[in-house]
Amino acid sequence: MELVYRSTRNAQETATASMAILKGLANEGGLFVPDTIPAFDKSLEELSKMDYREVAYQVMKLMLTDFTEEELRHCINSAYDSKFDTKEIAPLVHKAGAYYLELFHGATIAFKDMALSILPYLLTTSAKKNDVKNEIVILTATSGDTGKAALAGFADVPGTKIIVFYPKHGVSPIQEKQMVTQKGDNTCVIGITGNFDDAQTGVKKMFSDKELNEYLASKGYQFSSANSINIGRLVPQMVYYVYAYTRLVANGEIKAGDKINVVVPTGNFGNILAAFYAKQMGLPINKFICASNENKVLYDFFRTGTYDRKREFILTTSPSMDILISSNLERLIYRIAGNDAEKNKALMQALNGKGAYTITDDMKKQLADFYGNYASEAETAATIKRVYESDQYIMDTHTAVAASVYDKYVKETGDTTPTVIASTASPYKFTRSVMNAIDSAYDKQSDFELVDELNKLSGVKVPQAIEDIRQAEVRHDIVCDKEDMLAEVKKFLNI
Numbered sequence: 001m002e003l004v005y006r007s008t009r010n011a012q013e014t015a016t017a018s019m020a021i022l023k024g025l026a027n028e029g030g031l032f033v034p035d036t037i038p039a040f041d042k043s044l045e046e047l048s049k050m051d052y053r054e055v056a057y058q059v060m061k062l063m064l065t066d067f068t069e070e071e072l073r074h075c076i077n078s079a080y081d082s083k084f085d086t087k088e089i090a091p092l093v094h095k096a097g098a099y100y101l102e103l104f105h106g107a108t109i110a111f112k113d114m115a116l117s118i119l120p121y122l123l124t125t126s127a128k129k130n131d132v133k134n135e136i137v138i139l140t141a142t143s144g145d146t147g148k149a150a151l152a153g154f155a156d157v158p159g160t161k162i163i164v165f166y167p168k169h170g171v172s173p174i175q176e177k178q179m180v181t182q183k184g185d186n187t188c189v190i191g192i193t194g195n196f197d198d199a200q201t202g203v204k205k206m207f208s209d210k211e212l213n214e215y216l217a218s219k220g221y222q223f224s225s226a227n228s229i230n231i232g233r234l235v236p237q238m239v240y241y242v243y244a245y246t247r248l249v250a251n252g253e254i255k256a257g258d259k260i261n262v263v264v265p266t267g268n269f270g271n272i273l274a275a276f277y278a279k280q281m282g283l284p285i286n287k288f289i290c291a292s293n294e295n296k297v298l299y300d301f302f303r304t305g306t307y308d309r310k311r312e313f314i315l316t317t318s319p320s321m322d323i324l325i326s327s328n329l330e331r332l333i334y335r336i337a338g339n340d341a342e343k344n345k346a347l348m349q350a351l352n353g354k355g356a357y358t359i360t361d362d363m364k365k366q367l368a369d370f371y372g373n374y375a376s377e378a379e380t381a382a383t384i385k386r387v388y389e390s391d392q393y394i395m396d397t398h399t400a401v402a403a404s405v406y407d408k409y410v411k412e413t414g415d416t417t418p419t420v421i422a423s424t425a426s427p428y429k430f431t432r433s434v435m436n437a438i439d440s441a442y443d444k445q446s447d448f449e450l451v452d453e454l455n456k457l458s459g460v461k462v463p464q465a466i467e468d469i470r471q472a473e474v475r476h477d478i479v480c481d482k483e484d485m486l487a488e489v490k491k492f493l494n495i
């Protein structure tokens with residue numbers, strides 16, 4: 001049976017999986033959600049005998065029902081290949097009392113590669129299936145990692161152009177260098193004088209501008225999104241939770257059917273929502289531990305039932321989580337509102353207008369599987385140092401936020417359920433903050449000297465993604481005000 005995707009803001013607006021991927025965002029700012037999440041049609045034991053690609057196929061075929069087996073396998077095989085520096089694709093590493101699911105072995109060394117290495121294939125396949133003749137313009141806001149992963153995925157893909165907006169003063173030096181050195185004639189990278197929320201709001205506005213979209217179509221273009229508002233990002237992200245679980249079973253750490261916890265360092269709520277969807281599919285997950293940095297809007301939401309974005313935006317050492325408007329939370333809100341588009345729309349309008357909304361007690365009760373907490377900057381740094389000293393394992397700042405919050409959770413609850421921590425970036429991507437956490441004396445050295453020091457301390461090979469940017473020339477130097485994003489898009493498209 002074909003799975004129907006529906007807008008969170010209008011029950012009448014439906015799409016097939018491939019159309020939802022093509023559109024990225026529904027009309028009126030809504031997000032596409034599946035009407036139901038199908039259950040696994042293979043047992044957990046069977047899944048435990050499969051490799052990453054096969055698990056990916058088993059999960060994605062249930063969600064992307066209008067893709068043929070041949071189409072889907074082509075997308076999966078093209079994405080999860082030697083671009084990853086390990087055959088396992090997403091290795092599970094047992095350190096310091098938890099299982100770290102390393103999601104950073106792709107081309108740009110952050111977890112965004114897990115979905116963005118396949119999204120270009122899903123998107124071009126969707127265009128073909130739906131007879132789309134327009135050139136697809138990928139419009140992306142990034143807090144640092146999505147941008148580079150999307151650029152790497154879409155560079156020189158025929159029939160596409162990609163434009164990335166990032167906060168000029170809100171990303172790490174390595175993140176910025178990775179983006180501004182991007183090759184490919186179809187790529188465009190723009191720094192904005194604003195934060196990630198400004199970038200995301202600007203992009204969503206262009207998506208929702210009907211006249212603009214008609215004008216684009218008249219010029220042979222249409223927008224799509226590489227952000228996690230695109231269902232084509234979320235579905236591939238469900239896969240690695242299933243894969244992690246099956247590795248625990250395969251290694252005899254748990255029995256099929258046993259429960260696990262997952263800890264996710266969270267910003268836009270995409271990664272943790274994918275875990276939530278995996279549970280609906282039948283993955284035995286006990287708690288979703290939602291870890292925030294000092295931008296702790298989600299922690300406050302889980303505690304009080306009020307989502308309030310009216311607060312200072314804090315620049316932290318985990319910049320990919322510096323977000324006050326977590327877009328994908330809307331998909332969870334819609335669900336706990338009983339899949340009621342009108343109720344959800346009213347709450348989102350309150351967020352847009354008044355800057356806050358409060359859910360009902362009945363809705364809050366349905367969040368019992370979620371635990372939220374946050375880590376301060378000092379706690380994050382202390383965690384990096386502690387785990388380095390105890391296990392010689394060096395994690396990045398985002399993963400350290402998750403590990404700190406997991407410590408708090410265990411202290412509070414005494415829960416001993418085996419726990420998987422989503423390790424979302426290589427420490428090499430945030431070298432300065434990571435090395436400073438271990439010893440502040442490192443701060444005197446240059447970024448690439450620190451790369452070599454990190455290599456000495458960890459014994460982990462310097463990733464190709466870092467070697468590639470040591471000498472690379474800057475190819476993108478546009479900076480604009482947040483009000484001028486549309487003008488820059490038009491300039492790049494020559495329209």
Ligand SMILES: *Cc1c(COP(=O)(O)O)cnc(C)c1O
Binds near residue numbers: 228270321
């Ligand atoms: C994007 C990102 C996150 C946050 O993920 P969401 O899906 O936005 O919640 C966490 N860590 C890193 C390294 C990231 O790049």
